[in-house]
Amino acid sequence: METNEILVALTAIAQSSRLAVFRFLVQAGEEGRPAGKIAEALDIPPSSLSFHLKELYSAGLILQRQDGRSLIYSANYARMNAVISYLTENCCNGQSC
Amino acid sequence: METNEILVALTAIAQSSRLAVFRFLVQAGEEGRPAGKIAEALDIPPSSLSFHLKELYSAGLILQRQDGRSLIYSANYARMNAVISYLTENCCNGQSC
């Protein structure tokens, strides 16, 4: 992953509604949750939530699938792990830490 | 670590100059680097760098020590690891990921 993608992912997650949404989905597992349930669980107005989901989605941190008229979102664990790896890359100048 | 501290840390690192500074320090190891060297290496004007170092410092992501008239900054690995742990906490609803 290149620096700019990392930055986009970090920016996406560094906002209180989005951090809450992302964690909610991380904890929900592969199954995910429809937008409406997320809005309800976290008490975020639909138009605001939609704005935040778009950010997370375009950062690659969440996945989307359709089921009837619901859009179901789930965490993209692979991308989360890639971001984490980037942060610790070439860490500590050879020492332990 | 509580949610708000995590948010402050993520916000601190989710900015291009600060991400560059943080990685530079992560790679520099315990020894750290004086502000002037960071500014030079990353080509950031001193006053801008100072603004960013303050953000990183108050987010707890970097440490500061004085040596003569230099201020030497280094990465706070413990805090970085705490942030990473938070993101993966209660992950995946029991499944692997």
Next chain:
DNA sequence: ATTATAATTCGACTATTCTAGAAACATGGA
């Protein structure tokens, strides 16, 4: 077709953050 439901996009507004020159502050050496 009509109506209901799920969610998104639009738009206008507010708030926050970034930038970097100039000025100030602190330390060390002559």
Next chain:
DNA sequence: TCCATGTTTCTAGAATAGTCGAATTATAAT
């Protein structure tokens, strides 16, 4: 004490991000 050096603080303008009601789109059920 005076000057040079390293860094920070101040300031104000520019840029970016967040909020959410109203309108719109898409799917499904009757």
